[in-house]
Structure formats: structure tokens, C-alpha cells
Amino acid sequence: xxxxxxxxxxxxxxxxxxxxxxxxxxxxxxxxxxxxxxxxxxxxxxxxxxxxxxxxxxxxxxxxxxxxxxxxxxxxxxxxxxxxxxxxxxxxxxxxxxxxxxxxxxxxxxxxxxxxxxxxxxxxxxxxxxxxxxxxxxxxxxxxxxxxxxxxxxxxxxxxxxxxxxxxxxxxxxxxxxxxxxxxxxxxxxxxxxxxxxxxxxxxxxxxxxxxxxxxxxxxxxxxxxxxxxxxxxxxxxxxxxxxxxxxxxxxxxxxxxxxxxxxxxxxxxxxxxxxxxxxxxxxxxxxxxxxx
Ligand code: UTP
Numbered sequence: 461x462x463x464x465x466x467x468x469x470x471x472x473x474x475x476x477x478x479x480x481x482x483x484x485x486x487x488x489x490x491x492x493x494x495x496x497x498x499x500x501x502x503x504x505x506x507x508x509x510x511x512x513x514x515x516x517x518x519x520x521x522x523x524x525x526x527x528x529x530x531x532x533x534x535x536x537x538x539x540x541x542x543x544x545x546x547x548x549x550x551x552x553x554x555x556x557x558x559x560x561x562x563x564x565x566x567x568x569x570x571x572x573x574x575x576x577x578x579x580x581x582x583x584x585x586x587x588x589x590x591x592x593x594x595x596x597x598x599x600x601x602x603x604x605x606x607x608x609x610x611x612x613x614x615x616x617x618x619x620x621x622x623x624x625x626x627x628x629x630x631x632x633x634x635x636x637x638x639x640x641x642x643x644x645x646x647x648x649x650x651x652x653x654x655x656x657x658x659x660x661x662x663x664x665x666x667x668x669x670x671x672x673x674x675x676x677x678x679x680x681x682x683x684x685x686x687x688x689x690x691x692x693x694x695x696x697x698x699x700x701x702x703x704x705x706x707x708x709x710x711x712x713x714x715x716x717x718x719x720x721x722x723x724x725x726x727x728x729x730x731x732x733x734x735x736x737x738x739x740x741x742x743x744x745x746x747x748x749x750x751x752x753x
């Protein structure tokens with residue numbers, strides 16, 4: 461079965477960001493800078509590179525900077541124009557022009573599944589992507605593009621998966637599968653944080669999904685699970701029997717910027733991909749040497 465084109469991406473950004481406190485007390489974790497832009501902008505750029513032009517951001521009442529970042533900044537733009545700071549003006553305007561942005565509020569942090577369900581009205585009856593903004597792939601949209609191709613050709617939901625080592629799987633959503641064709645698996649089970657001995661595979665779910673719209677009915681019927689949260693994995697597990705589900709196995713998870721050391725790694729590695737890379741290498745060497753490494 462083939463499906464409608466995937467045009468919309470949902471970016472859930474209403475979590476509390478507790479792993480990054482106190483930095484995230486007043487600043488949303490999705491606004492923490494990676495190199496020269498907030499992490500959420502990296503993810504929006506990834507979606508746009510994969511061909512998506514409509515972004516629905518799920519925020520919470522305390523996360524106004526997210527709206528502001530993607531909105532016009534008229535006074536700033538006028539000031540930059542008057543000072544003829546053309547490059548900076550372009551950078552500011554580029555953010556707003558990346559896509560069509562819509563915002564929806566999640567009043568209480570009831571989990572990722574609940575956040576996704578908040579976007580039902582904006583998404584409508586079409587397949588859509590979900591990108592977690594604290595996982596940066598920084599791959600120019602390649603993974604998402606491939607996932608969209610699989611979703612559009614099969615009519616099924618697709619989730620990106622990555623191999624884990626040993627007991628690591630117990631920290632994640634795990635996907636069991638019945639068959640594999642290259643990088644694509646036919647998922648037959650999804651289990652949230654299984655005990656190592658119960659895990660049906662070593663493949664864990666990552667923060668990239670392409671979902672068919674029936675997921676909204678499943679989410680409405682999903683009881684709160686672990687920690688009183690509505691788990692997206694539980695609703696997806698209900699979709700498997702009805703419609704089937706694929707997994708795309710990827711080999712690089714990118715960066716978990718909701719976690720302190722990986723946020724730092726993202727800054728170092730991604731800054732090495734910029735025009736300033738030589739200066740950054742020299743700076744890193746000097747810092748290491750002067751600290752006795
Ligand atoms: P995380 O669990 O990584 O984010 O959810 P968190 O809850 O903000 O962070 P910690 O664990 O307390 O440090 C992944 C993504 O899902 C969003 C988060 O904003 C994050 O981008 N999310 C999570 C929601 O939108 N709503 C929720 O209720 C929970």
C-alpha cells in the first residue's frame with residue numbers, strides 16, 4: 461500500500477529538561493546553543509532538508525522563547541538593516557523562513573505520547589514525522605528522507621533504530637522484528653525498557669519517527685504507563701497488529717543534547733564542521749596542553 465506524502469513534522473518540546481538543571485530552569489533545553497544556534501533549530505533544519513515544510517512545535521506555557529525564536533523579530537531586523545549588517549539580518553530572517561511554524565501547548569508534562577497527541581488537529585489525517593529536538597542527527601536530513609521513502613512506499617509507520625550493546629537496551633524502547641531486508645526491519649513487537657533477558661532484540665528506538673495518523677486514536681486509548689506518562693511506544697505497539705510497522709536501522713545516533721557531556725560533544729564535533737575548524741582545533745589543543753593532558 462502506498463501512503464500520502466509526509467509534509468508535516470511534529471517537534472515535541474514541552475518536557476521539563478531536568479537532566480540539564482539548573483541551565484534549564486528558565487531557558488528551555490531546546491534553546492540551549494549548539495555551536496551557533498539553538499538545538500531545536502538544528503532539528504528543524506534537518507526536517508526541512510528531508511523535504512518537510514510544515515513544523516508543529518509542542519511547547520508548554522513556560523517556553524515562550526521557542527515561539528519567539530521562530531517568529532519575526534521586527535525591531536531587531538530594522539536595527540540590523542539600519543546598520544547595514546546584511547549577513548546577520550539574513551541569519552535572523554532565515555530562521556523564520558525555514559518552514560511554516562505552528563505552536564500548540566501541552567499544559568502538563570504527561571509524556572511524549574501526550575505531547576504528540578496535542579498536535580492531532582494541526583496534523584490532520586496525514587502521515588507525519590516526529591523529531592525529538594534533543595537528539596541531533598546533523599546528517600543533512602538523510603535518515604529522515606530514507607524513513608519517509610519507506611513510509612510512503614509501504615503505507616506503514618517507520619521508526620529509526622540503533623543497535624545497543626549488552627544491558628543498555630533496558631534503558632530504552634526496544635523493537636523486536638520478524639524479518640530484515642538490508643537496513644529495514646519488519647517490527648513485530650515494541651517494549652519500553654525491557655529487562656535484558658526479555659529484550660526481543662538489541663535494537664532500540666531513537667528520536668525519529670514517521671507515523672500514520674491512526675496513531676492519534678491509539679494515543680487517545682493509551683493508559684499512562686511508566687511514571688504516569690503516556691508513552692508513545694505503547695500507542696505504537698497497538699499500531700503493529702493493525703497496520704504493520706517498519707524500522708530503519710541507522711549506524712550513528714548523533715548527539716543527545718539533553719545530556720550534559722553529549723551536549724558538549726555536539727558543540728565540539730559540530731564546530732569542527734564549520735569554517736572555524738582550524739581555529740577550534742588549535743584552541744582545543746591549547747586547552748588540553750595547558751591542563752596537563
Ligand atoms: P525527554 O524525556 O528527553 O525530555 O523527552 P525531558 O523530559 O524534557 O528531559 P529530562 O529527562 O527531564 O531531562 C524527549 C523530548 O520530548 C519532549 C521533551 O521536551 C523532549 O524534547 N517532551 C517530553 C514533551 O514534549 N512532553 C513531555 O511530557 C515529555
